[in-house]
Amino acid sequence: MSNSDLENSIIEFGQRCSNISRIYSQKRAIMNWLSDIQFTASATLHGGALVANYLWDGTQDKRTNYYACPDDETFRFMASIYIHSHYNMSFSKEFLGGITSGASWYPIYGGMQDWNYIHAGCFELTLEVSDNKWPAANETGVHRRIFSSDNGRPLPASITIKGINYMVKVGRDYDRLLHPGDKYKVVATMPGYKSKTTCIRLDEGLTTVDFVLDPEVTVKGNVHECNCGSNNRLDLVKFLSGGHWEVYFTVIVALGFLLLLVQRTKLNLSKHSRSVVPKRPAVV
Numbered sequence: 001m002s003n004s005d006l007e008n009s010i011i012e013f014g015q016r017c018s019n020i021s022r023i024y025s026q027k028r029a030i031m032n033w034l035s036d037i038q039f040t041a042s043a044t045l046h047g048g049a050l051v052a053n054y055l056w057d058g059t060q061d062k063r064t065n066y067y068a069c070p071d072d073e074t075f076r077f078m079a080s081i082y083i084h085s086h087y088n089m090s091f092s093k094e095f096l097g098g099i100t101s102g103a104s105w106y107p108i109y110g111g112m113q114d115w116n117y118i119h120a121g122c123f124e125l126t127l128e129v130s131d132n133k134w135p136a137a138n139e140t141g142v143h144r145r146i147f148s149s150d151n152g153r154p155l156p157a158s159i160t161i162k163g164i165n166y167m168v169k170v171g172r173d174y175d176r177l178l179h180p181g182d183k184y185k186v187v188a189t190m191p192g193y194k195s196k197t198t199c200i201r202l203d204e205g206l207t208t209v210d211f212v213l214d215p216e217v218t219v220k221g222n223v224h225e226c227n228c229g230s231n232n233r234l235d236l237v238k239f240l241s242g243g244h245w246e247v248y249f250t251v252i253v254a255l256g257f258l259l260l261l262v263q264r265t266k267l268n269l270s271k272h273s274r275s276v277v278p279k280r281p282a283v284v
Contacts, residue, residue: 012172019171030112034120041078042124044112048133050088051095052079053126057102057111067103069117079125086129102126141178142200146170146188146211155213157190162197178202192216 054075059067069075076099083089083098092098095105102108113124146157159168159176162185168176178184180202188211189195196211 031115031119034116034122038120039116039122042116042122043082044124044126046126046128047130049094049128050086050092050098050131051105051128052082052089052099053102053105053113053128054079054099055102055111055113055117055124057114058107058109059103062107064107065104066101068101071117071123072101075123075125078123082125082127089129140207141176141202142184142186142207142209143173143175144208144210145173146190146213148193149212149214155190155193157188157193157211157213160187160189161185162187188213 056067056069059065079099080097083092086098089098102111102113111126113126116122116124142159146155146159147153148155154172155170157170157174159170159174160166161176161178168174176186183199183201185197185199186209187195187197190213193213193215196213198209198211200207200209
């Protein structure tokens with residue numbers, strides 16, 4: 001695994017941990033809210049099917065079959081009231097009468113409607129209101145990812161729309177709901193990176209936009225350090241440590257001979273200058 005892949009894996013793991021922590025906090029807040037207010041009835045809205053779902057969601061033997069709660073008749077009545085107001089749900093071909101218990105559909109454990117009934121005295125239904133679990137892109141607005149240009153990893157950036165005072169923080173992907181048929185300026189921002197702006201028009205299908213942000217380059221003053229001397233000293237040390245002793249001896253002898261010759265030349269010049277009387281300049 002390369003360093004880049006390792007970094008991406010660590011970032012992804014951190015984002016997953018953050019998401020789990022956030023979801024846990026949200027669930028805990030709802031549990032406290034239900035305990036404080038003590039609701040009589042509630043409903044959650046889901047997509048991906050057309051059915052009114054009631055508890056129990058699980059069975060004692062963990063098999064898929066009908067498992068009735070003590071108030072089974074009341075829950076069936078509540079679910080039937082809802083489906084008669086939803087034309088497509090009431091004529092469901094997948095679920096008889098447009099209703100089902102969770103356990104006879106697929107068992108789950110620790111679901112919200114079971115917890116509400118057991119711990120909060122709240123009768124809850126789960127309403128699956130649409131067969132379309134993944135709407136088309138032109139129905140959801142603009143979506144995709146934001147990357148760094150220097151290493152290609154996803155960035156925890158932000159998305160804003162010009163003229164709309166609202167910011168969407170991005171995880172691994174981003175989705176921004178927008179009204180179809182209009183033109184928008186989409187801005188991606190991230191501290192330490194240069195922001196980028198692009199224009200989209202949803203009815204033209206420009207709804208998938210990847211942003212690649214460039215890091216900002218900072219220059220600290222105008223001081224330029226020169227390490228030329230240190231480099232020269234380093235080269236000399238490397239040369240001396242190479243074991244060229246014959247060269248060292250020859251150089252030292254040559255330098256000594258040159259110094260001796262220079263000293264004798266200076267002495268002879270000094271004696272000659274004292275014996276010669278300089279000529280006076282001519283006067284015209």
